[in-house]
Amino acid sequence: MVNAGAMSGSGNLMDFLDEPFPDVGTYEDFHTIDWLREKSRDTDRHRKITSKSKESIWEFIKSLLDAWSGWVVMLLIGLLAGTLAGVIDLAVDWMTDLKEGVCLSAFWYSHEQCCWTSNETTFEDRDKCPLWQKWSELLVNQSEGASAYILNYLMYILWALLFAFLAVSLVRVFAPYACGSGIPEIKTILSGFIIRGYLGKWTLLIKTVTLVLVVSSGLSLGKEGPLVHVACCCGNFFSSLFSKYSKNEGKRREVLSAAAAAGVSVAFGAPIGGVLFSLEEVSYYFPLKTLWRSFFAALVAAFTLRSINPFGNSRLVLFYVEYHTPWYMAELFPFILLGVFGGLWGTLFIRCNIAWCRRRKTTRLGKYPVLEVIVVTAITAIIAYPNPYTRRSTSELISELFNDCGALESSQLCDYINDPNMTRPVDDIPDRPAGVGVYTAMWQLALALVFKIVITIFTFGMKIPSGLFIPSMAVGAMAGRMVGIGVEQLAYHHHDWIVFRNWCRPGADCVTPGLYAMVGAAACLGGVTRMTVSLVVIMFELTGGLEYIVPLMAAAVTSKWVADAFGKEGIYEAHIHLNGYPFLDVKDEFTHRTLATDVMRPRRGEPPLSVLTQDSMTVEDVETLIKETDYNGFPVVVSRDSERLIGFAQRRELILAIKNARQRQEGIVSNSILYFTEEPPELPANSPHPLKLRRVLNLSPFTVTDHTPMETVVDIFRKLGLRQCLVTRSGRLLGIITKKDVLRHMAQMANQDPESIMFN
């Protein structure tokens, strides 16, 4: 037994007495990090600071600052993410309206702001004011008629094309990582993968700008997913300012998890939903400390956004709704039907979108991203303009669909035939027969629904920032509103039916079509992303009432079950697999009966494992081994005969250490003996100076026996975040299992192509 004090220094990866050479502890691009190692590096750092803090007051203050830096980073992330979200909202508002016209008093006003500042408008005419001019009015001084319509139509298409072209060019030239929703990549990064530049400053800038452009261009996409990416870029930026986070990939990921929560928080105005989204959907390693910090960041972000007040109503949330009637048990049936629809839509969307994306990757289609964006934008604009429900921005559409028809509502969807003798208060409107407007709206909605379904499949995955939340919710809200109106009219015309008799008497306001729209939106979003709890919480925060949790939950769970029956993968996992990222999903259950010995390398018939011996290889031997193989590390054994494992050396650190020694240490030549033991081996008298490499040796490599079930191995890889694990039998080294091996084995067992896992 060795003395603990003397041992502890070498217990970890490096000898802390030696000065570590540069670049130790960093990872190569497109490689997986070692969570355990990051964690123990952070503990070492923490220990150093704690012991130093007793030395002087200055060090004590420094240690306090270090302890508080986590909260400071959260505050900064919240402030920046909230500000960016506010700016994006304002810019999108203005640019969306720019497609239709311009404000004469100040061109940077949106339609609503323009008419607010104008004093001549009354409440009823708030949409029409002389200062706001459509393009036809401005250019040819006509506001009605066919030519004005065509001119406006053309201007609409032109602006859309201009915005889309700008966006795709900016992305291509400056930041190729700014495209897509970013959530699949963020999930992968959070699980411990390195993609350099994905969360960089350029990506942040370009994604923010192009997000405004693409949303304004009227394409069928949302800004919610990309906002998560933007928030994570903020998180990465601020964590680079503090060495605690910038130098430790594990700690950095804790910050990113919290940033993702802040992103959703500002996207929907739902801080609790944001935290749960980060927990349920995005994060991999989510300790309780991160839970608290995420919550803090999400709150700060939400309140920053509220102070900017982009929606002009001092409401925090994107779609604020308030319903006045409760729901009834019998309504659960249509809600569950909407859940089924959501599940089917999710399956359809994922299958078609993945097929199309695969085609884009494998055929010549992928070579013309700009052209693709232009064509899709043109088609979208041409088809969208004639239909009032697709012409306006998707979030406005959802907002209208969610709304209850009050007495003041002027929307076409609320064109009911009123009872002329009505004397009830405004909030309590009895059920009424639908008017012409509602029927017109119904078929327009039906057309819009088909169009949205088709165009979204082609839009998501193009080389522009594109989120899925809003289009999915729009599909669901349209379907839901139609079902809601259907049920409402059925109840009105058939009060005597048994299903309606108990709860829907004549003159009572019993069905709220807006609630159906909300349930449908939740179902469709659930079908695509497979979120449940966070989805319901987001929806619950949107309405602010506990009353509707059961309908939402029923729809979300049904939708998840239906969609899961056709395939377990949500859209984000599907895109992760499409891109071949090494993502070990915590949700997948591995239930096969294979053993570690079936997965480890070398396989039967393959050359033996490349190992280092503890004190008999020369510098040249090792250099040759490194050159000839591309393994990320090598086990170190006592000798080739006994094969008893003593540790593991990382390729990157071996290379750095040898390079360093050759440059700085005297007497190190190609046939110097490398040794990993405490004491140098006994060498013949005239042999060159040996090189001690104990400090790059990990003395506590992870081992399992060859009989360990793969299920346990998968669990260990998941929970401890390993990169590799050595396989032994009765103390002898047999082989090695890397994360890539595990993922390939899992793919093979699920009858997928193991070669689709590309990175390690």
Next chain:
Amino acid sequence: MVNAGAMSGSGNLMDFLDEPFPDVGTYEDFHTIDWLREKSRDTDRHRKITSKSKESIWEFIKSLLDAWSGWVVMLLIGLLAGTLAGVIDLAVDWMTDLKEGVCLSAFWYSHEQCCWTSNETTFEDRDKCPLWQKWSELLVNQSEGASAYILNYLMYILWALLFAFLAVSLVRVFAPYACGSGIPEIKTILSGFIIRGYLGKWTLLIKTVTLVLVVSSGLSLGKEGPLVHVACCCGNFFSSLFSKYSKNEGKRREVLSAAAAAGVSVAFGAPIGGVLFSLEEVSYYFPLKTLWRSFFAALVAAFTLRSINPFGNSRLVLFYVEYHTPWYMAELFPFILLGVFGGLWGTLFIRCNIAWCRRRKTTRLGKYPVLEVIVVTAITAIIAYPNPYTRRSTSELISELFNDCGALESSQLCDYINDPNMTRPVDDIPDRPAGVGVYTAMWQLALALVFKIVITIFTFGMKIPSGLFIPSMAVGAMAGRMVGIGVEQLAYHHHDWIVFRNWCRPGADCVTPGLYAMVGAAACLGGVTRMTVSLVVIMFELTGGLEYIVPLMAAAVTSKWVADAFGKEGIYEAHIHLNGYPFLDVKDEFTHRTLATDVMRPRRGEPPLSVLTQDSMTVEDVETLIKETDYNGFPVVVSRDSERLIGFAQRRELILAIKNARQRQEGIVSNSILYFTEEPPELPANSPHPLKLRRVLNLSPFTVTDHTPMETVVDIFRKLGLRQCLVTRSGRLLGIITKKDVLRHMAQMANQDPESIMFN
């Protein structure tokens, strides 16, 4: 390399071809479970069902039922927990009122129900109705005067003593585990400890009944914590109906986690808060599947409770409040002060309560639990009755303190001097000077606060069911309301002060004392339990508005920081340590620089590790070893010389297997050779028949090297839920680390008594 198909059968703990003997896979009382093993047993079961399901339609249906049983269990738990909570609420209502009087029309009516059914009462007189008679009216026909007061006082004390005596006797005689809040034990059980009977049917029954008794007796305790215990008992009961859960301790704990969520959900009417409470505070292993199921159970429970409608207002939540004024930045200062108060209260409470409980454990005090309860009840009743704020039930008190003073409010706390010219609508009341009632209320509240603080310290931990949430919230609400009234009056009298000038003009309703009460309640609850996110979410669900999240969060976080500065442990962890349970907290960070070699047994100077050899020990040798030691298991090595590890055998299973073999297998005698290899060893011709024990051998024991930092070892124990871990160096077995060793080492490093960890 061995053929995978042939290997897989023996890969795990048992040979699936042999019929497992009874009791394999169960654990002894007060022992820790092995999570990895439970998990792999469940996968095996799942695999069996899946492969069988292809055989016939009946098997397919059975496999579907099995897959759905999780949701069924959740539904049942939700229904039962909701029903029990409703029944408890109704019974408590009735019995609390019974201390004051009785309903003449039907003695089982509570005061409120009695006066509802009576037609003679108007809205103003709802508290007084002829059918409800105080004891003095009933017995001596006097309702006023000193003698009536004294008679009512005596009856109050007598009823309280009767209830308390019944409760403590029931607990002592039938279910000793029914005492306390149960949350520390549930945390320990969920972390993988076995306490038989703790969640049994008797505990469920007795805890439900005695909970009603003690809450009605007026003791300073709440029903929220015990409701979590009750819900977990329901969870345990229903999981025993399904073999999937009853036979697997790991799966059973998933159900219990969800049940805990359902418990909080019905305690506060906060389903999301319940799920987060389970996640943040109680659970240990909380996969996403459990998250969804917890949410489902929490929702079902909340809606069952709502259908029972115990509060008579069809509100789901315990304290429904609605405020009409926003809060202002300047108010953050008193909110943070309340946070500091909460933190100090938490520290004071934990220290004093633990000191008192330790005294109870170690001195003769603990021998008279019935007497203790009687004395505390008598003191509580005698002091509580004269003060109107302690006489009523604590939840009513909190409810009143939370409430905003509307125009109709008749409470003494709302006795403001109204402006006679007031013509404003009801909801918008300007700030007013306090009347006499408010000043009376202030000193009564101050007295009540001191009394609550002192008596709660002595109450929590007695041998009766007792929750902490309500008393803590009451302390905070009283302090908060007093601060709130103070700030309000300060603002009224000093509108010109700089801090008030901007937001509190004369005639504006700017300070809401009820909000201060709520913030204070959150702060005090946070100080005692150290919850943050779940606490804020529960509070947020109580009010239903996002507006007050920032004040609540500010108070909760301040309170946690202040309390953490004095000691990291919350009340539940403190009680776990007091009881010596083996609980490895995920929140504790282990940052010491020790290595596995410092912790493992045998230590230097101790006799060598007790091991089994793979094929050279006799039955008698092993039996002697088992008899002489009390280890839970023994490593199996190739031979004593090489010390190369091949597996690990559990004590319990060795005993069972040998006993079984001696009874059933022929030729097994005391000097039969035991072997753990595939093939029997070569033996002399006339030696007795050897005994194969490979099926009790765990071929994949967990190993770490002696150089592994303890920090990593702690992490592995936590994340994988191990019972023990073997320590090797260069493939040789050196020692063993058990969970108890880890916990003792952690206690030692934190300068605590390592012997306080009592169980393994």
